[in-house]
Amino acid sequence: MATFNLNINGKTQSVDIDPATPILWVLRDHLDLVGTKYGCGIAQCGACTIIMDGNAVRSCSIPVSAAEGTKITTIEGLSEKVDHPVQKAWMEHDVPQCGYCQAGQIMSAVALLENNPNPTDEDIDNAMNGNICRCGTYVRIKKAIKTAANS
Secondary structure (H helix, E strand, O other): OEEEEEEEOOEEEEEEEOOOOEHHHHHHHHOOOOOOOOOOOOOOOOOOEEEEOOEEEEHHHOEHHHOOOOEEEOHHHOOOOOOOHHHHHHHHOOOOOOOOOHHHHHHHHHHHHHHOOOOOHHHHHHHHOOOOOOOOOHHHHHHHHHHHHOO
């Protein structure tokens, strides 16, 4: 066990945990930030996507020991009132169906737009590649990202 001080959603959180524990489980089981979902556990589905130092990453595959000293944003950290431009665009285009993958989808979209405020269709496809939506809402996801980019 070791103590890690993590910057999550702008607040310092201290956890005493095995250094190999994936960030996903630190968020969900130790900090009660359950918006980040478990999907596959092997970084292939995107349900567990968070933003770390401005980049979309799969939290199921990153040990807590690699997160100290980074800036982490989870879905809970985007907006207290659910009024982040990407979240608003998601609602405008009625993106979610079952909703399970949406936190990861939104976090990937936010990271894309923070790094590229005017993405092309190819940029969107590349950034969202690996975020799997079993309901197949990919067309609405792309429309929502374009709307958020223009807001």
